Amino acid sequence: MQWTLSFDIPEGKPKINYQSQLFSIGSCFSTVIGDKLAERKFSVLNNPFGTLFNPISIAQVMEDSILEMPVNSDFILVRDGLYLYFGMHSDVVAYSKESLVRLIQKKQTQAKQVLESASHVLITLGTSWVYEYGNQGQIVANCHKQPSGLFEKRLLNADEIQKAFASFFNLFNQFNTKATVLLTVSPVRHTKDGIPENQLSKSILRLAAHQLSEAYDFVHYFPSYEIMMDELRDYRFYKDDLIHPSVQSEDYIWERFKQAWIDPKSFALIQEFEGIKRDLAHRPFNPESPSHQKFLDNLQKKLDKYSMDFDFSKEIDQLRKQTRYRGK
Known part of the structure; x- marks a missing residue:
């Protein structure tokens, strides 16, 4: 009996490997x-501005980074003694306005450096619902729990999304002509907007992603949303x-x-690194037993073997906390 309906995903090219910058x-x-x-020790800069949900804010922070745009002081706010920025997630936070500006500029510089050398850019669109702030109706990435009266909520259309990303892609292509862009729609459900409203939102994102992948030969779509909705169509596949x-x-x-976009030649290393992660999570019945000490010694040898080419500093520190041989 077949319990799920699977579908083919086109093979991605060029593949991601351990020389890729993501x-x-x-x-x-x-x-x-x-x-x-x-x-799994791929080189990746992961959400430097914190979680961003709407496509306009996602495109904007990347464009601002490449252009080295000054921080918009009108977007800075204070909440509970902390300084935040309407254009980014609350992960980007500081104890003073000056510190926040320096932090944002540092993140923009880091993003610019990686974007200019990236082989693959992974962009996940979360929602088409946006909140506009101020007299000019600027779209914010996060409301930071400010009074709802400060914002106007509305739904983007696919043309707006396409226009925002067209602006970024045309700029990006001047600095990096070799990068591959992977667009995907998040499988996370924004139920606070309402179930029908969430479906409408996702549909707009999917249409915009399709239009962009048709317009630019370096832009591709990965169906994470469709995998969740069709292959994993059951509430048991969700968290509580x-x-x-x-x-x-x-x-x-x-x-x-992995099967669609990662080079199969990298699979052996992926498997090895996944094994190291499982070994580090192992909790022995008797930590002082000779068998466990031998297990730790073998794990240490694996880390020593790969640490010349990959950053295993956190794993080595974690191992040292488990072993009696602190000097290793």
Whole structure:
């Protein structure tokens, strides 16, 4: 008996490998994929501006970074003694206006450097619903729990999204002519907008992504939303909030992404690094037993083997906390 309907995903080219430079931005699902790539030691800058949901803000922060635009002081606010920016997530926070401006400029510089050398740019669109702020109706990335009366909520249309990304892509292509852009629609459900409203929002994002992939030969679409809606069409594949995909679902979509876009020659290293991650998470019955000490010694050898070419500093520190041989 067949319990799910699967579909083919076109093979992506050029493939991602361990020489690739990756940039991931957008909805929290982009963080999930970015984290999985980072855990497997791919070179990736993952959501430097924090989680961004709407496509206008996503395109804007990338464009501002490349153009080295000054920080918009009208977008700076204070909440509970902390300084935040309407154009970014609350992860971007400081204790003074000056510190916030320096932090944003640092992140823009980092983003510009990676974007200019990136082989692949992963963009996850979350919602078509936006909030406009101020007399000029500027779209914010995050309302930062400010009074609702300060904002006007509205729905973007596909042409607006296409225009915003066309502006960025045309600029981006002047600085980086070799990058491949992967667009995807987040499988996370924005139920606070309403169920019909969420479906409408996702439909607009999907249409805009299709239009962009048709307009630019370096832009491709990866169907993470469709995988969730069709191959994983059951609430058991969601977390308890019934909004976010479960860990099992994230792993499944990652495997589909891996098969479509990652060079099979990298699979052996991926498997090895996944094994190291599992070994580090292992909790022994008796940490002092000779068998466990041997297990740790073997794990140390693996880390030593790969640390010449990959950054395993966090894993080495984690291992040292487990072993009696602190000097290793």
